[in-house]
Amino acid sequence: MKSSWTHLGPPVSQDRTITSFPKWYTPDACLQLKEHFHSKVSTACQHRNTGTVGLKLSKVVVVGDLYVGKTSLIHRLCKNVFDRDYKATIGVDFEIERFEIAGIPYSLQIWDTAGQEKFKCIASAYYRGAQVIITVFDLTDVQTLEHTRQWLEDALRENEAGSCFLFLVGTKKDLLSGAACEQVEAEAVHLANELRAEYWSVSAKTGENVKAFFSRVAALAFEQSVLQDLEKRPSTQSQVGDGDGDLIRIEVPKTQENKRPPGLGCC
Numbered sequence: 001m002k003s004s005w006t007h008l009g010p011p012v013s014q015d016r017t018i019t020s021f022p023k024w025y026t027p028d029a030c031l032q033l034k035e036h037f038h039s040k041v042s043t044a045c046q047h048r049n050t051g052t053v054g055l056k057l058s059k060v061v062v063v064g065d066l067y068v069g070k071t072s073l074i075h076r077l078c079k080n081v082f083d084r085d086y087k088a089t090i091g092v093d094f095e096i097e098r099f100e101i102a103g104i105p106y107s108l109q110i111w112d113t114a115g116q117e118k119f120k121c122i123a124s125a126y127y128r129g130a131q132v133i134i135t136v137f138d139l140t141d142v143q144t145l146e147h148t149r150q151w152l153e154d155a156l157r158e159n160e161a162g163s164c165f166l167f168l169v170g171t172k173k174d175l176l177s178g179a180a181c182e183q184v185e186a187e188a189v190h191l192a193n194e195l196r197a198e199y200w201s202v203s204a205k206t207g208e209n210v211k212a213f214f215s216r217v218a219a220l221a222f223e224q225s226v227l228q229d230l231e232k233r234p235s236t237q238s239q240v241g242d243g244d245g246d247l248i249r250i251e252v253p254k255t256q257e258n259k260r261p262p263g264l265g266c267c
């Protein structure tokens with residue numbers, strides 16, 4: 001299907017434009033070590049053949065103990081602000097953040113959940129259908145790291161096994177010295193590997209790593225969305241030139257109106 005959304009909405013800001021695959025925080029706990037988009041995804045983007053991916057919202061759920069900095073992290077990304085005063089999240093809240101990835105519009109719907117026990121049953125009702133689960137802890141409070149295992153278990157219970165990208169994020173990096181941070185990180189990286197999650201340290205106060213982290217989240221989710229969209233289509237294999245002289249394989253939907261490969265235009 002050739003996409004028809006390309007002119008919808010205003011262009012995204014420069015810092016939400018992703019052209020190359022964003023890197024991990026540490027290779028010791030990362031979901032993918034590769035530095036490029038999957039070749040099928042690059043080809044689909046070049047041909048603007050990403051189906052409905054640009055129209056959908058990918059659901060990201062942020063969980064973790066109260067006061068660890070979930071809301072602050074999201075507000076730093078979406079509003080570029082930091083509030084020193086604590087205002088507990090009641091139940092859930094969400095923000096939508098728009099990106100442009102390899103030329104394709106892509107949006108994350110980021111769900112901010114309450115860490116307080118009394119709101120847990122409200123918040124957990126929103127875990128379902130997550131493509132990404134971000135489990136947050138406070139780098140200055142090791143107990144909150146220990147609790148991430150339970151948060152993740154609860155969020156995963158509402159989702160299909162293996163269907164979500166998992167991230168473990170330590171916040172308030174600005175409050176620790178380099179050495180102290182490294183010590184907690186070592187522990188967190190160990191747990192991240194056990195949980196099959198990717199690890200990041202961030203600071204909502206200074207903004208350190210916040211954009212880089214969400215760019216990574218967006219790129220991984222986007223790549224998966226495009227691959228799933230390509231796989232879903234009833235198709236036959238066809239070989240067409242990619243304009244650089246090489247022959248590449250692309251998916252051709254088996255519909256009457258699609259006799260020519262999608263995304264190649266009519267001339």
Ligand SMILES: Nc1nc2c(ncn2[C@@H]2O[C@H](COP(=O)(O)OP(=O)(O)OP(=O)(O)O)[C@@H](O)[C@H]2O)c(=O)[nH]1
Pocket residue numbers: 064065066067068069070071072073083084085086087088089090113114115116171172173174175202203204205206
């Ligand atoms: N120094 C520093 N303080 C932070 C940082 N992130 C959050 N805080 C502070 O930590 C407190 C709690 O932050 P929130 O973002 O409200 O925490 P939360 O996880 O959303 O809490 P609940 O909504 O109750 O689950 C606030 O006073 C923030 O100002 C950070 O990166 N550095």
Ligand SMILES: [Mg+2]
Pocket residue numbers: 070071072087088089112113114115
């Ligand atoms: Mg909150």
